[in-house]
Amino acid sequence: xxxxxxxxxxxxxxxxxxxxxxxxxxxxxxxxxxxxxxxxxxxxxxxxxxxxxxxxxxxxxxxxxxxxxxxxxxxxxxxxxxxxxxxxxxxxxxxxxxxxxxxxxxxxxxxxxxxxxxxxxxxxxxxxxxxxxxxxxxxxxxxxxxxxxxxxxxxxxxxxxxxxxxxxxxxxxxxxxxxxxxxxxxxxxxxxxxxxxxxxxxxxxxxxxxxxxxxxxxxxxxxxxxxxxxxxxxxxxxxxxxxxxxxxxxxxxxxxxxxxxxxxxxxxxxxxxxxxxxxxxxxxxxxxxxxxxxxxxxxxxxxxxxxxxxxxxxxxxxxxxxxxxxxxxxxxxxxxxxxxxxxxxxxxxxxxxxxxxxxxxxxxxxxxxxxxxxxxxxxxxxxxxxxxxxxxxxxxxxxxxxxxxxxxxxxxxxxx
Ligand code: HAM
Numbered sequence: 001x002x003x004x005x006x007x008x009x010x011x012x013x014x015x016x017x018x019x020x021x022x023x024x025x026x027x028x029x030x031x032x033x034x035x036x037x038x039x040x041x042x043x044x045x046x047x048x049x050x051x052x053x054x055x056x057x058x059x060x061x062x063x064x065x066x067x068x069x070x071x072x073x074x075x076x077x078x079x080x081x082x083x084x085x086x087x088x089x090x091x092x093x094x095x096x097x098x099x100x101x102x103x104x105x106x107x108x109x110x111x112x113x114x115x116x117x118x119x120x121x122x123x124x125x126x127x128x129x130x131x132x133x134x135x136x137x138x139x140x141x142x143x144x145x146x147x148x149x150x151x152x153x154x155x156x157x158x159x160x161x162x163x164x165x166x167x168x169x170x171x172x173x174x175x176x177x178x179x180x181x182x183x184x185x186x187x188x189x190x191x192x193x194x195x196x197x198x199x200x201x202x203x204x205x206x207x208x209x210x211x212x213x214x215x216x217x218x219x220x221x222x223x224x225x226x227x228x229x230x231x232x233x234x235x236x237x238x239x240x241x242x243x244x245x246x247x248x249x250x251x252x253x254x255x256x257x258x259x260x261x262x263x264x265x266x267x268x269x270x271x272x273x274x275x276x277x278x279x280x281x282x283x284x285x286x287x288x289x290x291x292x293x294x295x296x297x298x299x300x301x302x303x304x305x306x307x308x309x310x311x312x313x314x315x316x317x318x319x320x321x322x323x324x325x326x327x328x329x330x331x332x333x334x335x336x337x338x339x340x341x342x343x344x345x346x347x348x349x350x351x352x353x354x355x356x357x358x359x360x361x362x363x364x365x366x367x368x369x370x371x372x373x374x375x376x377x378x379x380x381x382x383x384x385x386x387x388x389x390x391x392x393x394x395x396x397x398x399x400x401x402x403x404x405x406x407x408x409x410x411x412x413x414x415x416x
Pocket of ligand 1 (some may be wrong): 029079080081082083110112117118119120122123124126127128224225256257265277279280281283298299300301303304305306314
């Protein structure tokens with residue numbers, strides 16, 4: 001038997017209903033903020049992620065699925081959505097009409113060690129907002145994510161928020177971090193030893209060394225922000241307060257992707273079973289670094305799989321409608337064509353209808369109706385076909401009514 005790859009899973013049955021529900025809710029929330037849908041390819045040139053996400057990030061150095069195609073080109077299966085959207089904006093000159101608010105959903109691929117909440121094929125839903133360097137936009141993006149989680153019914157949700165400043169601030173901070181860690185780096189993991197010169201900020205959120213006191217006592221980036229950056233960050237906090245977003249400032253939050261400037265944030269549940277449920281930030285330099293125009297942007301992505309796990313964890317009742325309106329039963333195969341025709345007409349009127357044409361026993365068909373949570377059962381025998389009158393059974397009260405087929409739509413309107 002051929003089995004699925006490690007770190008991947010199949011979506012079917014009640015899980016697929018949950019996925020569908022979460023995706024549709026996210027779409028509805030995005031549409032209420034006037035975001036439109038974008039889809040970009042799974043496959044991109046490797047260079048896009050090297051330059052976009054960053055050469056020294058864990059994602060690019062350890063986690064991308066890279067391969068040389070039959071034409072000798074270096075391709076990468078996308079590890080995240082932001083770089084692909086940025087490429088699409090540049091290539092299609094979408095920046096000619098700003099602001100641009102886009103949302104997306106899709107699978108991403110990271111060669112990580114699979115564990116609870118961590119997959120190699122992960123799904124993300126996210127938004128990217130282009131064209132505004134204004135703390136209101138940061139607050140709008142952060143609160144969109146927060147409101148979505150609330151609407152999902154998750155209760156113990158909060159946002160971790162930080163500002164990592166612009167390039168100048170970060171360079172000064174980087175130097176301070178190197179000075180802070182350099183004499184003691186022997187006590188850190190091999191990754192951190194490498195990070196010290198390449199990307200010392202990432203030492204702060206190392207999963208191995210997180211208990212090391214030197215990390216706790218490290219200088220705070222917030223003390224390095226210039227006045228403008230400080231003011232910008234204060235305004236975001238002011239707006240988040242007024243929108244009643246539950247957040248806490250965490251100066252050690254640095255995020256694992258290189259494109260961020262100033263605002264960074266992550267969504268957590270208080271139980272913290274699966275790590276961050278989502279994350280994002282401002283990335284004003286990304287488009288320029290990919291040879292595009294200089295356009296400020298801010299966005300976020302949720303780990304879709306983690307959201308669904310969190311819903312299960314918190315035992316949120318999603319109120320998914322699993323019912324169908326009517327299941328049609330025929331007594332013999334002679335009535336199938338008539339039933340098929342009726343089903344078609346009712347479906348065209350917008351009702352959820354199913355029927356069995358495989359000639360199962362009546363007992364099996366009644367069971368099937370229950371399996372689909374049919375609200376009504378329609379029973380059709382040869383008399384019904386002759387007289388064009390069907391028997392409708394309310395599947396809850398078991399009450400039966402004869403209904404002329406010409407009046408079926410009215411009957412459904414009244415009884416469903
Ligand atoms: P990220 O933090 O790398 O950001 O990923 C976003 C979310 O995807 C994470 O918070 C987590 O919930 C989920 N995630 C990441 N890796 C895995 C995995 N291996 N298994 C399951 N879930 C995972 C980004 O990808 C940015 N593109 C977000 C963004 C959008 N920034 C600006 N715009």
